[in-house]
Amino acid sequence: SQTIHQWPATLVQPVGSPLSLECTVEGTSNPNLYWYRQAAGRGLQLLFYSVGIGQISSEVPQNLSASRPQDRQFILSSKKLLLSDSGFYLCAWSVRRRARGETQYFGPGTRLLVL
Amino acid sequence: GQQLNQSPQSMFIQEGEDVSMNCTSSSIFNTWLWYKQDPGEGPVLLIALYKAGELTSNGRLTAQFGITRKDSFLNISASIPSDVGIYFCAGQEDSGGSNYKLTFGKGTLLTVNP
Numbered sequence: 001s002q003t004i005h006q007w008p009a010t011l012v013q014p015v016g017s018p019l020s021l022e023c024t025v026e027g028t029s030n031p032n033l034y035w036y037r038q039a040a041g042r043g044l045q046l047l048f049y050s051v052g053i054g055q056i057s058s059e060v061p062q063n064l065s066a067s068r069p070q071d072r073q074f075i076l077s078s079k080k081l082l083l084s085d086s087g088f089y090l091c092a093w094s095v096r097r098r099a100r101g102e103t104q105y106f107g108p109g110t111r112l113l114v115l
Numbered sequence: 116g117q118q119l120n121q122s123p124q125s126m127f128i129q130e131g132e133d134v135s136m137n138c139t140s141s142s143i144f145n146t147w148l149w150y151k152q153d154p155g156e157g158p159v160l161l162i163a164l165y166k167a168g169e170l171t172s173n174g175r176l177t178a179q180f181g182i183t184r185k186d187s188f189l190n191i192s193a194s195i196p197s198d199v200g201i202y203f204c205a206g207q208e209d210s211g212g213s214n215y216k217l218t219f220g221k222g223t224l225l226t227v228n229p
Contacts, residue, residue, distance in 0.1 A: 006157075032215050042201060042221055042222040042224075043219070043221050043222075044158075044203070044219045046216060046217075049215055049216065051215060059216075090157050090158070092157075094215070096215075101144075101145045101146025101165065101207040102146065102207050102215055102216075102217060103146070103148060103160065103163050104148070104160075104205075104217055105160060106150075106157035106158045106159070106160075107157050108156055108157050109155070109156065109157045111155070
C-alpha cells in the first residue's frame with residue numbers, strides 16, 4: 001500500500017531564516033506530487049505541483065520554491081521566511097489514470113510558525 | 116478561476132442525527148472527491164466519484180455525483196461524536212486530460228453534540 005510522509009511535523013522558525021520541508025511517498029512510482037498551504041480560514045491553496053523529476057509548476061508567485069530531486073521526493077524551500085509564510089503545509093500525491101480523474105492523497109502535514 | 120460553493124459552512128447537530136452537505140460548481144467536473152480533516156492532521160479521502168449519477172457508500176457515508184456533473188452531495192447517517200471535523204469537497208474540471216489540479220470547497224465544519 002502507498003504511504004506519504006512529511007517532516008518535520010512542527011517547525012518554529014525566525015523571520016529571515018531558511019526553510020526546507022520534505023515529503024516522500026512509498027509504494028507507488030511516478031506519482032504527481034503537490035504542495036498546499038492551509039491557512040486558519042480552512043481553505044487549501046495549491047502552491048506547486050510536479051508531474052516528474054525536475055518538473056515543477058508554480059501556482060502562486062511567492063517566497064517559496066519547490067524541487068523534486070527524486071521520483072518520490074518533493075521538497076518545499078525558502079531562502080528567507082516571512083511572517084506570512086506561517087501555516088499548515090500539506091503534501092499530496094496522485095497517480096494519473098486515463099479513465100479517471102486525479103484522486104489526491106494527503107500527508108499528515110507540517111505546522112510552520114514564523115516568529 | 117474555478118470555484119466550488121460548499122454548504123453549509125458549519126453544522127451543529129445532536130448525536131444520532133443525519134447530516135447532508137453539498138458542493139456546486141459553475142463548470143463540468145469529471146471527478147468529485149470528499150475528504151475529512153481532523154484538527155492538526157491532513158485531509159483523509161472518504162469517497163471518490165468518477166461518473167455522473169454515481170452513488171457510493173462508505174459505511175455511514177453516502178456521496179453522489181450529480182447528473183449535471185456540476186454538483187455533489189455527502190450524507191452522513193446516524194452521526195457519532197467522532198464524525199466531528201471539517202469536510203471538504205474537491206473536484207477536477209473536465210479539460211481533456213491535461214489538468215492535474217483539484218478545486219476545493221472551503222469546507223463544512225461539523226460539530227456533534229453527544
